[in-house]
Amino acid sequence: MEIPIIIPSLPIFVSLFLSVVILLKLGKSRLNPRSLNLPPGPRKFPLIGNMHNLIGSVPHRSLHQLALKHGPLMHLRLGEVPAVVVSSADAAREVMKTHDVNFASRPPILAAEILSYGCTGITFVPYGDYWRQLRKICTLELLSMKRVQSFRSLREHVYFDLIKWIASVEGSPVNLTEKLYSSTYSFTAAAVLGRMTEERENLLPIYIEAFGLAAGFDVAEMFPSVKLFRVMSRVRRRLTVLHHEADEILDIIIQQHRESMINGGDHEREEEDLVDVLLKFQGDGLEIPLTTNNIKAVLMDMLSAGSETSATTMDWAMAEMLKNPSVSKKAQDEVRLVFDENGGFVDEALFPQLKYLKAVVKETLRIHPPAPLLLPRICKETCEINGYEIPAETKIIVNAWAINRDPRYWENPDCFQPERFLDSPMDFRGNNFEYIPFGAGRRVCPGMMFGLANVELPLAMFLYHFDWKLGDGNKLDMTEGFGLTARRKNDMCLVPIIKRPLMSLK
Ligand code: HEM
Numbered sequence: 020m021e022i023p024i025i026i027p028s029l030p031i032f033v034s035l036f037l038s039v040v041i042l043l044k045l046g047k048s049r050l051n052p053r054s055l056n057l058p059p060g061p062r063k064f065p066l067i068g069n070m071h072n073l074i075g076s077v078p079h080r081s082l083h084q085l086a087l088k089h090g091p092l093m094h095l096r097l098g099e100v101p102a103v104v105v106s107s108a109d110a111a112r113e114v115m116k117t118h119d120v121n122f123a124s125r126p127p128i129l130a131a132e133i134l135s136y137g138c139t140g141i142t143f144v145p146y147g148d149y150w151r152q153l154r155k156i157c158t159l160e161l162l163s164m165k166r167v168q169s170f171r172s173l174r175e176h177v178y179f180d181l182i183k184w185i186a187s188v189e190g191s192p193v194n195l196t197e198k199l200y201s202s203t204y205s206f207t208a209a210a211v212l213g214r215m216t217e218e219r220e221n222l223l224p225i226y227i228e229a230f231g232l233a234a235g236f237d238v239a240e241m242f243p244s245v246k247l248f249r250v251m252s253r254v255r256r257r258l259t260v261l262h263h264e265a266d267e268i269l270d271i272i273i274q275q276h277r278e279s280m281i282n283g284g285d286h287e288r289e290e291e292d293l294v295d296v297l298l299k300f301q302g303d304g305l306e307i308p309l310t311t312n313n314i315k316a317v318l319m320d321m322l323s324a325g326s327e328t329s330a331t332t333m334d335w336a337m338a339e340m341l342k343n344p345s346v347s348k349k350a351q352d353e354v355r356l357v358f359d360e361n362g363g364f365v366d367e368a369l370f371p372q373l374k375y376l377k378a379v380v381k382e383t384l385r386i387h388p389p390a391p392l393l394l395p396r397i398c399k400e401t402c403e404i405n406g407y408e409i410p411a412e413t414k415i416i417v418n419a420w421a422i423n424r425d426p427r428y429w430e431n432p433d434c435f436q437p438e439r440f441l442d443s444p445m446d447f448r449g450n451n452f453e454y455i456p457f458g459a460g461r462r463v464c465p466g467m468m469f470g471l472a473n474v475e476l477p478l479a480m481f482l483y484h485f486d487w488k489l490g491d492g493n494k495l496d497m498t499e500g501f502g503l504t505a506r507r508k509n510d511m512c513l514v515p516i517i518k519r520p521l522m523s524l525k
Pocket residue numbers: 141142143154162320321322324325326328329332388389390393394395456457458459460461462463464465466467469470471
């Protein structure tokens with residue numbers, strides 16, 4: 020009698036094979052250190068660990084709910100990656116101040132590895148001499164207050180074009196969200212790469228797709244020891260193609276800058292862009308020489324870190340003001356008082372007078388931090404925090420969203436009340452751990468001033484020139500979406516009504 024041989028279909032065979040590989044890996048894994056005094060956390064399942072705990076809501080909300088049960092220092096396993104989630108100001112201070120050096124590197128991330136030339140930009144490069152050199156260039160040159168001011172005329176032109184367009188469609192619904200994101204990209208790309216319009220425009224669809232993919236879930240990142248997942252990763256393949264396309268465009272841009280420098284510079288431009296600045300450093304005898312790929316990595320970091328964060332802040336600020344008419348009235352009254360006296364020109368030089376608008380921006384960053392989990396850190400050497408052991412190589416996730424709304428530090432934490440920041444010494448530079456939209460410690464955001472200028476100017480222009488109402492049949496939707504930043508899920512369509520005519524730019 021013949022014995023039937025059952026041949027499983029290919030997908031079943033592949034999943035069986037992968038399960039066995041993962042089980043074998045986890046079997047001899049270092050990830051079940053029962054003897055360690057780890058922070059408490061929810062029960063972990065085989066293979067997935069706590070991945071199931073993140074289903075159903077945006078990650079910062081799911082993690083917040085878990086932390087309410089397990090505490091401000093919570094241990095998780097995401098696939099095979101051990102992680103600790105920090106959800107209180109005290110624990111955040113321990114990580115980003117007391118033990119800052121130990122937590123000053125970031126875990127490698129697939130998208131950064133590919134798009135940022137093997138993590139050689141500033142954002143994901145490990146803490147050390149090369150990072151220190153880049154950070155110095157960043158704070159003293161690329162993103163200094165002087166540099167931010169040098170982009171003033173560029174900023175005015177980009178956002179003036181936007182409000183001119185809005186004025187041209189007065190009375191009809193405008194997809195403000197879409198316009199905010201595209202104008203912020205235009206400004207950031209022009210400041211970073213220069214005014215070469217065609218190349219910048221070609222880079223935009225690549226950038227949008229790449230950062231969309233980067234925000235997605237990739238199983239290879241959850242099981243770094245299973246090399247097969249890396250080989251099979253569709254995200255990896257697509258990111259690699261996009262990286263090559265972006266690389267060619269960046270090469271053209273850098274080449275044109277080099278030629279322009281040899282010919283004595285571009286006399287039509289008032290300001291240097293960031294490519295100009297980095298190329299000067301390249302020839303400047305740095306301690307650790309900057310290769311052209313290093314420069315491209317920094318440029319990609321600036322584009323990704325600089326554009327979505329500002330647009331997301333602006334979008335939430337507009338949505339909150341629409342939801343809270345008394346807030347928008349106060350902000351509008353202030354802006355109109357200041358700029359009516361200035362002949363109707365929205366002038367950055369007068370922004371120190373916009374105390375209420377600045378409080379609106381601060382409150383937006385409190386209640387809707389664009390990077391609600393900051394950027395991840397990694398523990399270099401095993402250390403102790405609050406009596407718990409944090410093993411080396413643990414991924415550290417700081418839930419800034421939860422901290423910024425913690426009722427122990429904030430009255431009515433879920434209410435949008437800019438008044439709480441008027442006459443308050445609280446700042447977002449990483450000194451007050453109950454308010455950390457830009458992070459803290461050595462890796463705190465170096466682009467704060469650049470980002471804020473990019474938010475305040477368009478907001479002041481929107482409030483000064485227009486009244487805004489929801490289009491017929493549109494409801495204000497405050498749902499959060501998934502993405503690289505915590506942007507709103509659905510675009511906001513608003514009807515602009517001109518209240519102050521547009522003056523031409525000075
Ligand atoms: C509203 C605007 C912005 C917000 C809320 C924001 C937020 C953040 C956060 C939370 C981090 C991680 C900090 C940490 O790990 O402690 C970060 C890092 C960073 N940001 Fe921003 N950012 C903004 C705008 C910008 C802009 C405009 C730029 C540049 C053009 C920029 C460049 C960077 C860079 C390069 C890093 C990495 C720094 C490092 O690892 O040393 N950011 N940002």
